[in-house]
Amino acid sequence: MTAGSAKGRSEEGRSEKGSALMLMPAAVLIVVVLGALVVDNATVWLGQRELGTAAAAAATDAASAVYDPAFYQSGQVVLDPARAVTVALRSVAAQDLSGVQLTGAPTVEVQGRQVCVTLTGVVRPILGRAIPGFGESRSVHARAVATVAGDSGSAVAPRGLC
Amino acid sequence: MTAVSAVTAVPEPRRWRRTELGQVAGIEMIAFGTLVLLIGTLVIADAWAIVDARLAVAEAAREGARAFVQATAPTAAETAADNAAAAVMTSEGRNPARMTVTVTGQLARCESVSVTVSYPVPLLRLPLIGTAGGSMSVRSRQTELVDPYRSGLPGTASCQP
Numbered sequence: 001m002t003a004g005s006a007k008g009r010s011e012e013g014r015s016e017k018g019s020a021l022m023l024m025p026a027a028v029l030i031v032v033v034l035g036a037l038v039v040d041n042a043t044v045w046l047g048q049r050e051l052g053t054a055a056a057a058a059a060t061d062a063a064s065a066v067y068d069p070a071f072y073q074s075g076q077v078v079l080d081p082a083r084a085v086t087v088a089l090r091s092v093a094a095q096d097l098s099g100v101q102l103t104g105a106p107t108v109e110v111q112g113r114q115v116c117v118t119l120t121g122v123v124r125p126i127l128g129r130a131i132p133g134f135g136e137s138r139s140v141h142a143r144a145v146a147t148v149a150g151d152s153g154s155a156v157a158p159r160g161l162c
Numbered sequence: 163m164t165a166v167s168a169v170t171a172v173p174e175p176r177r178w179r180r181t182e183l184g185q186v187a188g189i190e191m192i193a194f195g196t197l198v199l200l201i202g203t204l205v206i207a208d209a210w211a212i213v214d215a216r217l218a219v220a221e222a223a224r225e226g227a228r229a230f231v232q233a234t235a236p237t238a239a240e241t242a243a244d245n246a247a248a249a250v251m252t253s254e255g256r257n258p259a260r261m262t263v264t265v266t267g268q269l270a271r272c273e274s275v276s277v278t279v280s281y282p283v284p285l286l287r288l289p290l291i292g293t294a295g296g297s298m299s300v301r302s303r304q305t306e307l308v309d310p311y312r313s314g315l316p317g318t319a320s321c322q323p
Contacts (some may be wrong), residue, residue, distance in 0.1 A: 024192065025198055038206075046213055
Protein backbone atom coordinates (compact mmCIF):
# COMPACT_ATOMS: atom_id res chain seq x y z
CA MET A 1 0.00 0.00 0.00
CA THR A 2 1.84 3.06 -1.23
CA ALA A 3 0.93 6.66 -1.65
CA GLY A 4 0.56 6.06 -5.36
CA SER A 5 -2.01 3.30 -4.98
CA ALA A 6 -4.01 5.38 -2.48
CA LYS A 7 -4.11 8.24 -4.91
CA GLY A 8 -5.27 5.92 -7.69
CA ARG A 9 -8.12 4.59 -5.55
CA SER A 10 -9.12 8.10 -4.64
CA GLU A 11 -9.32 9.04 -8.31
CA GLU A 12 -11.39 5.94 -8.97
CA GLY A 13 -13.86 7.05 -6.26
CA ARG A 14 -14.31 10.38 -7.97
CA SER A 15 -14.67 8.84 -11.38
CA GLU A 16 -17.83 9.61 -13.33
CA LYS A 17 -18.07 6.09 -14.69
CA GLY A 18 -21.55 4.73 -14.01
CA SER A 19 -23.10 8.12 -13.32
CA ALA A 20 -25.18 7.82 -16.49
CA LEU A 21 -26.98 4.92 -14.82
CA MET A 22 -28.00 7.24 -12.00
CA LEU A 23 -29.26 9.76 -14.51
CA MET A 24 -31.55 7.27 -16.21
CA PRO A 25 -34.29 7.09 -13.54
CA ALA A 26 -34.06 10.85 -13.11
CA ALA A 27 -34.54 11.33 -16.84
CA VAL A 28 -37.44 8.88 -16.87
CA LEU A 29 -39.05 10.70 -13.96
CA ILE A 30 -38.71 14.00 -15.79
CA VAL A 31 -40.37 12.51 -18.88
CA VAL A 32 -43.21 11.08 -16.78
CA VAL A 33 -43.73 14.39 -14.97
CA LEU A 34 -43.80 16.25 -18.29
CA GLY A 35 -46.35 13.74 -19.60
CA ALA A 36 -48.46 14.28 -16.49
CA LEU A 37 -48.37 18.02 -17.06
CA VAL A 38 -49.51 17.52 -20.65
CA VAL A 39 -52.46 15.41 -19.50
CA ASP A 40 -53.38 17.94 -16.82
CA ASN A 41 -53.22 20.83 -19.26
CA ALA A 42 -55.46 18.89 -21.62
CA THR A 43 -57.87 18.34 -18.72
CA VAL A 44 -57.96 22.08 -18.06
CA TRP A 45 -58.60 22.70 -21.74
CA LEU A 46 -61.38 20.09 -21.69
CA GLY A 47 -62.94 21.80 -18.67
CA GLN A 48 -62.74 25.15 -20.40
CA ARG A 49 -64.47 23.68 -23.45
CA GLU A 50 -67.19 22.12 -21.33
CA LEU A 51 -67.78 25.44 -19.62
CA GLY A 52 -67.89 27.20 -23.00
CA THR A 53 -70.37 24.65 -24.35
CA ALA A 54 -72.57 25.05 -21.27
CA ALA A 55 -72.49 28.85 -21.59
CA ALA A 56 -73.36 28.65 -25.30
CA ALA A 57 -76.24 26.25 -24.65
CA ALA A 58 -77.54 28.46 -21.84
CA ALA A 59 -77.37 31.58 -23.99
CA THR A 60 -79.11 29.84 -26.89
CA ASP A 61 -81.84 28.53 -24.59
CA ALA A 62 -82.27 31.95 -22.97
CA ALA A 63 -82.66 33.52 -26.40
CA SER A 64 -85.93 31.63 -26.71
CA ALA A 65 -87.45 33.73 -23.91
CA VAL A 66 -88.93 36.28 -26.27
CA TYR A 67 -91.39 38.69 -24.70
CA ASP A 68 -94.58 37.56 -26.42
CA PRO A 69 -96.85 40.63 -25.87
CA ALA A 70 -94.33 42.97 -27.49
CA PHE A 71 -93.88 40.65 -30.45
CA TYR A 72 -97.55 39.93 -31.10
CA GLN A 73 -98.69 43.54 -30.54
CA SER A 74 -96.00 45.54 -32.28
CA GLY A 75 -93.74 42.95 -33.92
CA GLN A 76 -90.87 44.02 -31.69
CA VAL A 77 -88.41 41.27 -30.79
CA VAL A 78 -87.17 41.72 -27.24
CA LEU A 79 -86.31 39.27 -24.54
CA ASP A 80 -88.16 38.93 -21.29
CA PRO A 81 -85.23 39.49 -18.89
CA ALA A 82 -86.65 37.59 -15.93
CA ARG A 83 -87.64 34.59 -18.02
CA ALA A 84 -84.33 34.63 -19.92
CA VAL A 85 -82.40 34.52 -16.65
CA THR A 86 -84.55 31.66 -15.36
CA VAL A 87 -84.14 29.67 -18.57
CA ALA A 88 -80.37 30.27 -18.63
CA LEU A 89 -79.89 29.19 -15.02
CA ARG A 90 -82.03 26.11 -15.60
CA SER A 91 -79.98 25.26 -18.66
CA VAL A 92 -76.68 25.57 -16.80
CA ALA A 93 -78.01 23.37 -14.02
CA ALA A 94 -79.04 20.72 -16.55
CA GLN A 95 -75.60 20.46 -18.14
CA ASP A 96 -73.20 17.67 -17.33
CA LEU A 97 -70.17 19.53 -16.02
CA SER A 98 -68.24 16.60 -14.67
CA GLY A 99 -64.82 17.94 -15.61
CA VAL A 100 -65.27 21.37 -14.11
CA GLN A 101 -66.79 22.68 -10.91
CA LEU A 102 -68.72 25.93 -11.06
CA THR A 103 -67.61 28.65 -8.68
CA GLY A 104 -70.25 31.20 -7.97
CA ALA A 105 -73.56 31.73 -9.65
CA PRO A 106 -73.75 32.14 -13.43
CA THR A 107 -74.04 35.75 -14.60
CA VAL A 108 -76.81 36.40 -17.10
CA GLU A 109 -77.15 39.81 -18.72
CA VAL A 110 -80.07 40.66 -20.97
CA GLN A 111 -80.38 43.71 -23.13
CA GLY A 112 -82.95 44.08 -25.87
CA ARG A 113 -82.80 40.87 -27.86
CA GLN A 114 -79.34 39.86 -26.76
CA VAL A 115 -78.33 37.70 -23.81
CA CYS A 116 -74.88 37.07 -22.40
CA VAL A 117 -74.03 34.19 -20.07
CA THR A 118 -70.78 34.18 -18.10
CA LEU A 119 -69.59 31.14 -16.20
CA THR A 120 -66.59 30.64 -13.95
CA GLY A 121 -65.31 27.35 -12.65
CA VAL A 122 -62.28 25.44 -11.47
CA VAL A 123 -60.66 22.34 -12.92
CA ARG A 124 -58.77 20.03 -10.63
CA PRO A 125 -55.73 18.32 -12.14
CA ILE A 126 -55.73 14.53 -12.36
CA LEU A 127 -52.05 13.61 -12.17
CA GLY A 128 -50.67 16.91 -10.89
CA ARG A 129 -51.95 16.19 -7.39
CA ALA A 130 -49.10 13.72 -6.99
CA ILE A 131 -46.52 16.33 -7.96
CA PRO A 132 -45.70 18.99 -5.35
CA GLY A 133 -46.43 22.44 -6.68
CA PHE A 134 -48.63 21.30 -9.54
CA GLY A 135 -51.75 20.26 -7.70
CA GLU A 136 -53.53 23.59 -7.58
CA SER A 137 -56.91 23.96 -9.20
CA ARG A 138 -57.03 26.11 -12.30
CA SER A 139 -59.70 28.72 -12.78
CA VAL A 140 -61.51 28.76 -16.13
CA HIS A 141 -63.97 31.25 -17.57
CA ALA A 142 -66.46 31.08 -20.40
CA ARG A 143 -68.77 33.61 -21.93
CA ALA A 144 -71.37 33.20 -24.64
CA VAL A 145 -73.73 35.59 -26.39
CA ALA A 146 -76.93 34.81 -28.23
CA THR A 147 -78.97 37.30 -30.19
CA VAL A 148 -82.53 36.64 -31.23
CA ALA A 149 -82.99 36.95 -34.97
CA GLY A 150 -85.48 39.48 -36.21
CA ASP A 151 -85.65 42.57 -38.33
CA SER A 152 -87.77 44.56 -35.95
CA GLY A 153 -86.66 45.29 -32.44
CA SER A 154 -83.99 47.00 -30.47
CA ALA A 155 -80.72 47.21 -32.37
CA VAL A 156 -77.88 45.46 -30.59
CA ALA A 157 -74.42 45.27 -32.04
CA PRO A 158 -73.13 41.75 -32.53
CA ARG A 159 -71.58 40.60 -29.25
CA GLY A 160 -72.10 44.12 -27.97
CA LEU A 161 -73.38 43.01 -24.61
CA CYS A 162 -70.38 41.02 -23.36
CA MET B 163 5.68 -17.67 -24.65
CA THR B 164 6.31 -16.68 -21.08
CA ALA B 165 6.19 -13.00 -21.96
CA VAL B 166 2.87 -13.38 -23.76
CA SER B 167 1.20 -15.19 -20.87
CA ALA B 168 2.46 -12.52 -18.50
CA VAL B 169 0.85 -9.81 -20.63
CA THR B 170 -2.52 -11.58 -20.74
CA ALA B 171 -2.56 -12.41 -17.05
CA VAL B 172 -1.87 -8.98 -15.63
CA PRO B 173 -4.83 -6.86 -16.90
CA GLU B 174 -7.59 -9.20 -15.65
CA PRO B 175 -7.87 -7.88 -12.08
CA ARG B 176 -7.90 -4.31 -13.41
CA ARG B 177 -10.69 -5.04 -15.88
CA TRP B 178 -12.69 -6.77 -13.13
CA ARG B 179 -12.30 -3.76 -10.89
CA ARG B 180 -13.31 -1.38 -13.71
CA THR B 181 -16.52 -3.23 -14.49
CA GLU B 182 -17.65 -2.95 -10.88
CA LEU B 183 -17.69 0.82 -11.04
CA GLY B 184 -21.25 2.09 -10.84
CA GLN B 185 -22.63 -1.36 -10.07
CA VAL B 186 -24.16 -0.39 -6.75
CA ALA B 187 -25.96 2.56 -8.27
CA GLY B 188 -26.46 0.93 -11.62
CA ILE B 189 -28.14 -2.44 -11.88
CA GLU B 190 -31.07 -1.72 -9.58
CA MET B 191 -31.41 1.76 -10.98
CA ILE B 192 -31.90 0.34 -14.45
CA ALA B 193 -34.67 -1.91 -13.15
CA PHE B 194 -36.18 0.94 -11.13
CA GLY B 195 -35.99 3.34 -14.06
CA THR B 196 -37.58 0.83 -16.40
CA LEU B 197 -40.35 0.21 -13.88
CA VAL B 198 -40.98 3.94 -13.46
CA LEU B 199 -40.98 4.39 -17.23
CA LEU B 200 -43.38 1.49 -17.76
CA ILE B 201 -45.84 2.40 -15.01
CA GLY B 202 -45.61 6.12 -15.72
CA THR B 203 -46.18 5.62 -19.41
CA LEU B 204 -49.19 3.39 -18.77
CA VAL B 205 -50.73 5.85 -16.30
CA ILE B 206 -50.23 8.78 -18.65
CA ALA B 207 -51.46 6.83 -21.68
CA ASP B 208 -54.60 5.76 -19.81
CA ALA B 209 -55.26 9.27 -18.56
CA TRP B 210 -54.75 10.68 -22.02
CA ALA B 211 -57.04 8.05 -23.59
CA ILE B 212 -59.80 9.05 -21.16
CA VAL B 213 -59.31 12.78 -21.77
CA ASP B 214 -59.27 12.23 -25.54
CA ALA B 215 -62.39 10.06 -25.45
CA ARG B 216 -64.12 12.61 -23.24
CA LEU B 217 -63.41 15.31 -25.79
CA ALA B 218 -64.91 13.10 -28.49
CA VAL B 219 -68.07 12.18 -26.57
CA ALA B 220 -68.62 15.79 -25.45
CA GLU B 221 -68.50 16.88 -29.07
CA ALA B 222 -70.76 14.01 -30.14
CA ALA B 223 -73.31 14.81 -27.43
CA ARG B 224 -73.36 18.47 -28.40
CA GLU B 225 -73.85 17.71 -32.09
CA GLY B 226 -76.43 15.04 -31.28
CA ALA B 227 -78.47 17.41 -29.13
CA ARG B 228 -78.26 20.13 -31.76
CA ALA B 229 -79.37 17.72 -34.50
CA PHE B 230 -82.25 16.50 -32.33
CA VAL B 231 -83.73 19.92 -31.57
CA GLN B 232 -83.34 20.99 -35.21
CA ALA B 233 -84.87 17.84 -36.72
CA THR B 234 -87.69 18.37 -39.18
CA ALA B 235 -90.00 15.80 -37.62
CA PRO B 236 -90.29 14.06 -34.24
CA THR B 237 -89.97 10.65 -35.87
CA ALA B 238 -86.65 11.57 -37.47
CA ALA B 239 -85.18 13.38 -34.46
CA GLU B 240 -83.58 10.39 -32.76
CA THR B 241 -82.08 9.13 -36.00
CA ALA B 242 -80.70 12.60 -36.69
CA ALA B 243 -79.10 12.67 -33.23
CA ASP B 244 -77.62 9.20 -33.76
CA ASN B 245 -76.24 10.12 -37.16
CA ALA B 246 -74.76 13.38 -35.96
CA ALA B 247 -73.07 11.72 -32.97
CA ALA B 248 -71.77 8.88 -35.16
CA ALA B 249 -70.36 11.35 -37.67
CA VAL B 250 -68.45 13.12 -34.90
CA MET B 251 -67.07 9.88 -33.50
CA THR B 252 -65.99 8.78 -36.98
CA SER B 253 -64.25 12.08 -37.59
CA GLU B 254 -62.47 11.65 -34.25
CA GLY B 255 -61.18 8.26 -35.37
CA ARG B 256 -63.48 6.27 -33.09
CA ASN B 257 -65.71 3.34 -33.89
CA PRO B 258 -69.32 4.61 -33.82
CA ALA B 259 -70.61 1.04 -33.42
CA ARG B 260 -69.22 1.00 -29.87
CA MET B 261 -70.94 4.26 -28.98
CA THR B 262 -74.23 4.41 -27.09
CA VAL B 263 -76.60 7.32 -27.60
CA THR B 264 -79.45 7.90 -25.16
CA VAL B 265 -82.04 10.62 -25.71
CA THR B 266 -84.44 11.84 -23.06
CA GLY B 267 -87.21 14.25 -23.95
CA GLN B 268 -89.18 14.70 -27.12
CA LEU B 269 -89.24 17.05 -30.04
CA ALA B 270 -91.89 19.50 -28.92
CA ARG B 271 -91.82 23.22 -28.33
CA CYS B 272 -90.09 24.32 -25.11
CA GLU B 273 -89.12 20.73 -24.36
CA SER B 274 -85.75 20.16 -22.71
CA VAL B 275 -83.87 17.42 -24.55
CA SER B 276 -80.83 15.61 -23.17
CA VAL B 277 -78.51 13.53 -25.32
CA THR B 278 -76.05 11.26 -23.53
CA VAL B 279 -73.20 9.63 -25.41
CA SER B 280 -71.16 6.82 -23.83
CA TYR B 281 -68.05 5.22 -25.20
CA PRO B 282 -65.94 2.44 -23.67
CA VAL B 283 -62.23 3.19 -23.32
CA PRO B 284 -59.88 0.23 -22.79
CA LEU B 285 -57.69 0.81 -19.76
CA LEU B 286 -54.72 -0.99 -21.27
CA ARG B 287 -53.97 -1.37 -24.95
CA LEU B 288 -50.84 -3.29 -25.87
CA PRO B 289 -49.31 -3.77 -29.29
CA LEU B 290 -49.94 -7.24 -30.82
CA ILE B 291 -52.02 -8.22 -27.78
CA GLY B 292 -54.85 -5.74 -28.04
CA THR B 293 -56.90 -4.54 -25.13
CA ALA B 294 -56.49 -5.86 -21.63
CA GLY B 295 -57.47 -4.88 -18.13
CA GLY B 296 -61.12 -4.07 -18.80
CA SER B 297 -62.54 -0.79 -19.96
CA MET B 298 -64.02 2.37 -18.57
CA SER B 299 -67.12 4.02 -19.94
CA VAL B 300 -66.66 7.71 -20.74
CA ARG B 301 -69.91 9.64 -20.83
CA SER B 302 -71.07 13.12 -21.68
CA ARG B 303 -74.50 14.70 -21.60
CA GLN B 304 -75.72 17.77 -23.41
CA THR B 305 -79.07 19.41 -22.74
CA GLU B 306 -80.81 21.80 -25.11
CA LEU B 307 -84.18 23.45 -25.34
CA VAL B 308 -86.36 23.03 -28.40
CA ASP B 309 -86.92 26.48 -29.84
CA PRO B 310 -90.53 27.46 -29.06
CA TYR B 311 -90.76 29.64 -32.17
CA ARG B 312 -89.31 27.21 -34.68
CA SER B 313 -91.29 26.03 -37.69
CA GLY B 314 -92.32 22.50 -38.52
CA LEU B 315 -93.75 21.56 -35.15
CA PRO B 316 -97.39 21.51 -34.11
CA GLY B 317 -98.72 23.56 -31.22
CA THR B 318 -98.12 27.07 -29.98
CA ALA B 319 -95.09 28.68 -28.39
CA SER B 320 -96.27 28.88 -24.82
CA CYS B 321 -93.39 27.93 -22.59
CA GLN B 322 -93.98 27.85 -18.86
CA PRO B 323 -91.53 30.08 -16.98
